[in-house]
Amino acid sequence: MVRLRALSESSPVAPLAAAFSKAGFELALVGGPVRDAFLGRDAKDLDFTSNATPDEILAVLSTLTKSTWDIGRDFGTIGALIDGEQVEITTYRSDSYDQQTRKPVVAFGDSLEVDLSRRDFTVNALALRLPELVLVDPSGGVEDLLAGILRTPSTPAISFGDDPLRMLRAIRFSAQLGFDIDAETLDALATMGGSLKIISAERIRDEFSKLLLTPTPRRGVELLVETGLAELVMPEIPALRLERDEHHHHKDVYQHSLTVLDQAIELEESRDSFEGPDLVLRLAALMHDIGKPATKRLEPGGVVTFYHHDVVGSKIAKKRLRELRFDNDTIHDVARLIELHLRFFGYTEGAWTDSAVRRYVRDAGPLLERLHILTRADVTTRNTRKAHMLSFAYDDLETRVAELAELEEMQAVRPDLDGEQIMAILGIRPGRDVGEAYRFLLEMRLDDGPLGEEEATRRLLEWWAARQES
CATH class of the missing domain: 3.30.460.10 (Beta Polymerase, domain 2)
Structure with missing residues (x-):
């Protein structure tokens, strides 16, 4: 008291x-x-x-x-x-x-x-x-507080019948407070889930977002899947429990995704650039592999492949988040992170050129810090040697990104000449030619770094002359 x-x-x-x-x-x-x-x-x-x-x-x-x-x-x-x-x-x-x-x-x-x-x-x-x-x-x-138990004041049937959203609140409070849901209430979650269909997508979105923003959302996500409520909220998550057989063994994608979520939260909390829980990052971590069920292939020799699951997963994420009425910025950012989350792994196959690093940064744009975290969190291998190798490679990539950013202000990569200068140099009016000239100079900038106005002008005139001849 x-x-x-x-x-x-x-x-x-x-x-x-x-x-x-x-x-x-x-x-x-x-x-x-x-x-x-x-x-x-x-x-x-x-x-x-x-x-x-x-x-x-x-x-x-x-x-x-x-x-x-x-x-x-x-x-x-x-x-x-x-x-x-x-x-x-x-x-x-x-x-x-x-x-x-x-x-x-x-x-x-x-x-x-x-x-x-x-x-x-x-x-x-x-x-x-x-x-x-x-x-x-x-x-x-x-x-119940002392016992760490969640229970409804009336019977669960009455309480959830009055307001089905309370089922999602039960799961969110379980994660938020670390409480167990009592047996009768848990049974009701599994049997009354269909009544969530009368709840608006916006209300479900808000409750799911609150769950993801708790300190330990994994507990809640597991409860959503175990009770069947995930089928009504985000069915792509339980679908990650890909079937195994004795001939085609592969990583448990569902458990892997939960571990990625855990690791992303740890990294998020360790970085000063994040003032609090980041919904975009947590959604991307949970959903980054949702394209795998649709792209799963069993190859000869027992190899399981998921080619292009990043691109497919990005499209699936857009559709699901739209149905849940997320705002356009959140939908775009989550989908973009999913699309880019495999890009780094090409870095381990051979050193990237400076232009490749610039493109990595350009493609990530304002999502770069989140992409750093998502990519690091996506390493869940138990092979210590492999984990150390990937960590070292990403350390190296981040170092190169920082060095190039310091030298070139890479976060806002632009050509050495703007549209007005291009029109003045070439003597042309606004139109498609200006856009193509701008893209040409941007590629030069990405490949070779800052050129300076004089060199950029020389290359632009050469490009324009060759274009006119053709």
């Missing part, structure tokens, strides 16, 4: 509690902040509930701040900015669901206990009455 007391005395909790008490209304801190206080974690989002109506909540908040918003008024939620912190206060709810669209028939209640009983899991169905500091725990959430 020490952390709970400290939380209750902090801003903006204390002034809110005082204001609601003075106005004659109940107020309780609810859900995540209370749970996290018991777990010794910092509270990120402050959610409150009250017997006050939305209009009454606004009236109380107006005594504390001018920054309020009522975008969630229809659901009883009013937001405010108090002492620089965002808070949300929701009127007690006693909703019912139509079981077809998961949209609740909103009904305001007058009991904190009833409000808590409609929440997703017992560990989130905790409240701290303010300012009295009375813990309200009608469903045994504290005991």
